[in-house]
Amino acid sequence: MSTPGRGLHGRVLDTLGPAITAGEYPAGSVLRTDELAQRFEVSRSVMREAVRVLESMHLVESRRRVGVTVLPECEWNVYDPQVIRWRLAGSERPRQLRSLTVLRSAVEPVAAGLAARHATAEQCAELTECALGMVANSRGHRLEEYLFHDVAFHRVILTASGNEMFARLGGVVAEVLAGRTHHDVMFEDPDPAAVTLHVQVAEAVRARDAERAEQLTREITEGALQELDILAP
Amino acid sequence: MSTPGRGLHGRVLDTLGPAITAGEYPAGSVLRTDELAQRFEVSRSVMREAVRVLESMHLVESRRRVGVTVLPECEWNVYDPQVIRWRLAGSERPRQLRSLTVLRSAVEPVAAGLAARHATAEQCAELTECALGMVANSRGHRLEEYLFHDVAFHRVILTASGNEMFARLGGVVAEVLAGRTHHDVMFEDPDPAAVTLHVQVAEAVRARDAERAEQLTREITEGALQELDILAP
């Protein structure tokens, strides 16, 4: 997905990034550029570029006379799409999925409320189309087709909110929804109640009912939280 | 703040990053590595490292035979703390501040609710301490001291939520609050109502009343939205 192997330094990152985010090198571990360059069979300049990228993600810190130090998890740029992808691919996947779902539960309802205010006529139409697509594929194990429309639906909501920070979470939501379909739960057809909620959200947005759009979306995300057993006793 | 001038490539970024995020090079503009290296009087290797970092932030894209292309704003990693800082420093500051405040309004109430469930005794104590500090400095133009406790308060809430994604927004909130005090509104003492709300949130968290903590925080962030005139007619 996205940009695989854009140059040698990218290949190095494809190995080193997942390794670090998976915790293979505990915080405080020290790596040396030369050693890494040898290990990956690339020149020092290529290795340096890779290290610079990791540094900009706050995964490592490079200091003279010391080496490349792995930073503690709390320093990482966990919003970097690349970091998110690496972590979702590793053993920390469940925890990452929970974090992201909680984030969704905070952001999406507010985004839906804003979308009800700012969505263009075209976006309203898209939304309805997505919702209908979900309905049409909600039965008969058409999981892939359902997922496609589900992702599109949430993307439109986030974009239509008019807030760039929300809009940029579209990719995250896509990953979470795809993960749910492909890895975790959802062996059978999606919950009919959820499908209905999506249709109702589309209606609420079209009707410019921000309050209702927000509340309905809150119900959707609460469902997502329940699927992962994230809730108070 | 943070890491100024960590190496030559960092200096280049300190100039080029703000320039790009400020829109000095419109999307689609093409730069050449060699030319940039000359302009900044650094070697090509240093320039390449800088470009790699910009690339990892999705500010630019480097392609063979073409050059370094500036990407449209919608591609940027707007959650990268560095990008946020650059944009807050430029002419897009007001818009950026609004985006971030809307994000806060979505995240912080949910974070407060979670904090009420997960906060340790120590965190509860910190929270109360911060709230008291806010009260103590809420009169007599002690804006800096007030800001300090305000930032600390929101950081504790975000951290205590137990969600790493929320916790990492502490820096963002700090920037927004600092910006409000230093640049924009707030020439006089803070709104007493807001101060009271903070105290009540601390109480609610201590009392493990998630519902109330969330609702009170929602009132706080709604106040922040109103200060920036972000609300429906």
Place this chain on the structure above:
DNA sequence: GTGACATATAAGTCTGACTTTTTGTTCCCG
């Protein structure tokens, strides 16, 4: 023990030569 100094180490920087990919042009043939 404490402070100044020396040393070794690993990152940082620069340069120049070479490779590879891609784009756009040219030219030939249908």
Place this chain on the structure above:
DNA sequence: CGGGAACAAAAAGTCAGACTTATATGTCAC
């Protein structure tokens, strides 16, 4: 006149080697 294949140029990508600089750490005198 149009289309496709071959070609040429441009810019990033890669590599190797020499040199510089900061700094952690050990040493030695006091």
